[in-house]
Amino acid sequence: MSEGATIQSEIESLKERFSETKALYREVCALLFFRHGITPTASKLYQYVRKGSMSAPADALAKFWEELREKARVQIDHPDLPEALKLAAAEAVHTLWGQATDMARTELASLRVEARAETDKALADLAIERDRASRAEARAHELQGEVDTVTSQLQARSIELESERRLHAATAARTEVLQRQVDELQSQHDRIRSDFSAELEKGRSTIDSANERAIGAERRALLDIDQARTGRDAAQKQLESARVKLAEVERLGQIKALELVTTNARVSAELEAAQAAVKHLTATVEGQGEQLQEAQQRASQFKAEADTLRSLVEQFKPSQAPRPSRAKRGAA
Numbered sequence: 001m002s003e004g005a006t007i008q009s010e011i012e013s014l015k016e017r018f019s020e021t022k023a024l025y026r027e028v029c030a031l032l033f034f035r036h037g038i039t040p041t042a043s044k045l046y047q048y049v050r051k052g053s054m055s056a057p058a059d060a061l062a063k064f065w066e067e068l069r070e071k072a073r074v075q076i077d078h079p080d081l082p083e084a085l086k087l088a089a090a091e092a093v094h095t096l097w098g099q100a101t102d103m104a105r106t107e108l109a110s111l112r113v114e115a116r117a118e119t120d121k122a123l124a125d126l127a128i129e130r131d132r133a134s135r136a137e138a139r140a141h142e143l144q145g146e147v148d149t150v151t152s153q154l155q156a157r158s159i160e161l162e163s164e165r166r167l168h169a170a171t172a173a174r175t176e177v178l179q180r181q182v183d184e185l186q187s188q189h190d191r192i193r194s195d196f197s198a199e200l201e202k203g204r205s206t207i208d209s210a211n212e213r214a215i216g217a218e219r220r221a222l223l224d225i226d227q228a229r230t231g232r233d234a235a236q237k238q239l240e241s242a243r244v245k246l247a248e249v250e251r252l253g254q255i256k257a258l259e260l261v262t263t264n265a266r267v268s269a270e271l272e273a274a275q276a277a278v279k280h281l282t283a284t285v286e287g288q289g290e291q292l293q294e295a296q297q298r299a300s301q302f303k304a305e306a307d308t309l310r311s312l313v314e315q316f317k318p319s320q321a322p323r324p325s326r327a328k329r330g331a332a
Helices: 003-017 021-034 042-049 054-074 083-255 260-285 289-316 326-332
Strands: none
Touching: 003 021, 003 042, 021 042, 021 054, 042 054, 083 260, 083 289, 260 289
């Protein structure tokens, strides 16, 4: 660490110990002169301490030298010292005191000039600052007016804000009520959707079952239709056979009309019944496939009647009449 830094550090320590400006400057003079061997000057003192006015270090330095001279005079007047040493010491102290006094006066004059210049500068700065202060005060008045205006606006805005807060609070309350209603509706919607999903699943199961039953019914209906078609074909064949037999009976009846009047009357009645049955059977076969069973029964009855009629015809048939062929009997 340099000597200047060391001195500054020691002076900072003295600042902590001595709060009074005069005592601080006196201690700094002793530090420079006795510890570091530096002759203190007012400028050096102010450079190190920088506290108080410019005359404070000069006054402290003059008092330091006065105290030092008093102490030196006491030591010089000591009775044990030789006279020559007393004179030499007094001369040295006198010389040192004179030099120090001259330097102090010179420094004091320089400090006074500097202080005067700084005072003039401070006065000029003060005038400038006063002018600035006047402008700032005027500006402050303007700003105060603006502040009053803004304050009025803020008060009005505060009233509006309070109204908006109350409106917001009411809206928030209504929103909360609506939110609860929405939650309840959402819950109901979820329950309804769940119930609908369950019912839909049941409906799907029912539809699947109905489809399966419909498919089965359709298959059975197709089988019934096939059976009805088969029965209708069989009935048609029987009808054709009956028609053939009817034609044969009509031909034979015409031949035996004169001989078998009584038989012809009965045969005519039976023939009309057979014709009615044939017409009825034909209409039933062509229009209603569901009544094929009844048509088959009637065809069987007609077959029986035809057989009966055939047997009667055989009984009354003359010997020269031709016999029915086996093919016709098989078709009948």
